[in-house]
Amino acid sequence: MKSKTTSQCRLVVLISGSGSNLQAIIDAQSAGQLPIEICAVISNREGVLGLERAAQAGIATRVLNHKSYESREAFDGALSAQIDAFEPDLVVLAGFMRILTAEFTNHYLGKMINIHPSLLPKYQGLHTHQRALEAGDAEHGVSVHFVTAELDGGPVISQARVPVLSSDTADTLAARVLEQEHLLYPRVIGWFAQGRLSMKDGKAFLDGEVVDLGEQ
Numbered sequence: 001m002k003s004k005t006t007s008q009c010r011l012v013v014l015i016s017g018s019g020s021n022l023q024a025i026i027d028a029q030s031a032g033q034l035p036i037e038i039c040a041v042i043s044n045r046e047g048v049l050g051l052e053r054a055a056q057a058g059i060a061t062r063v064l065n066h067k068s069y070e071s072r073e074a075f076d077g078a079l080s081a082q083i084d085a086f087e088p089d090l091v092v093l094a095g096f097m098r099i100l101t102a103e104f105t106n107h108y109l110g111k112m113i114n115i116h117p118s119l120l121p122k123y124q125g126l127h128t129h130q131r132a133l134e135a136g137d138a139e140h141g142v143s144v145h146f147v148t149a150e151l152d153g154g155p156v157i158s159q160a161r162v163p164v165l166s167s168d169t170a171d172t173l174a175a176r177v178l179e180q181e182h183l184l185y186p187r188v189i190g191w192f193a194q195g196r197l198s199m200k201d202g203k204a205f206l207d208g209e210v211v212d213l214g215e216q
Contacts, residue, residue, distance in 0.1 A: 008037045009193035012088040014079075014096035015043045019050020020178065021094040021115060021185050026057045028186035035193045039086040042079065044098055060086075066098060076104040083108075090192055093147065094185070102149035110199035112147040113192070115185050117177050119143060119159055124152035129170040129177065140164050140173055142181045144188045146199045155204040157197065157211055160184045 013022050022041060028034045041054035042062045054061045062082055069075035075098075083091060093114040105112070118128040120143040132140040141161040148154035160180035164173060191197040196207050204211040 008035050009090055009189075010086070010088045011036050011038045011090050011092055011189070012083050012086050013038060013041045013054075013092045013094050014083075015041060015048065015050040015094050016045050016097040017048050017050060017095050019048070019053045019094065021181055022050050023053050024182035025092070025094070025186050025189060026053065026059075028190075030057075034186060034190050036189065039088055040082075042082055044075075044079075044096070050095070072099070073101055073103070076101045080104055080107055090189070092185075092189065099151060100147070100149075105147050105149045109148065110146060113144055113157070113188065114147050114152070114154070115142060115144050115181055116152050117142050117174065117181065118152075119161065120145060120152060120156050127170075129173045132164060133168060133170060133173065137164050140177060142177050142184055144184055146204055148202075155199060155202060155211070156213060157191075157204045157206070158184060158188050159213060 013025065015022055026038065029036055029038065038059050040060045040062060041050065042064065043051055044064055044066045046063050046065060051061050064075065064079055064082060066075045069078065089111065091108050091112040093112065118132065119141045123131045129140065139161050141159055143156050143159045145156045146154040160183065162176045162180060188197070191206060198205045
């Protein structure tokens with residue numbers, strides 16, 4: 001991947017669905033809050049709302065249907081080629097519902113981030129809101145992390161927390177967490193775009209210091 005040589009950080013965003021986090025990033029960019037250029041939005045599913053959001057913002061879109069490839073490795077190879085054609089500084093996973101191969105994640109190590117609806121390392125994988133309710137957690141939330149070969153296991157950069165209410169269902173809890181996602185993801189992308197955020201030796205660094213979630 002190319003190193004950043006301009007004032008704008010080049011992004012490629014990967015989606016699988018509605019793209020609400022993508023919209024939050026687009027809105028923050030349009031408001032002048034992020035020094036970024038979203039070069040492309042790539043989806044593994046056709047006809048999803050996120051592609052419409054990108055098109056309405058004048059962003060290039062691509063669709064790679066994972067079902068058209070004989071293996072996970074073949075899909076990831078084609079996806080990597082599509083991404084690299086745009087020469088991004090950062091790859092942003094925004095509801096991209098694919099388990100990625102180690103070869104793919106290693107290719108973008110330190111240059112790819114994901115947002116996950118739990119307070120990692122709790123509840124890696126799916127159904128995080130229901131799992132938090134069933135566990136009787138007092139709080140729940142969202143994490144942004146660097147992507148590694150371990151599913152939802154890369155170093156966490158930042159988190160946002162919400163209280164779990166006695167009246168909550170998985171849907172109501174998810175809605176409140178999503179509000180925090182839309183605030184948190186643009187903020188973290190801004191740190192990267194400003195050169196404040198990096199990954200070294202398996203750890204996230206912000207302003208030259210190892211991220212300590214106890215201070216957030």
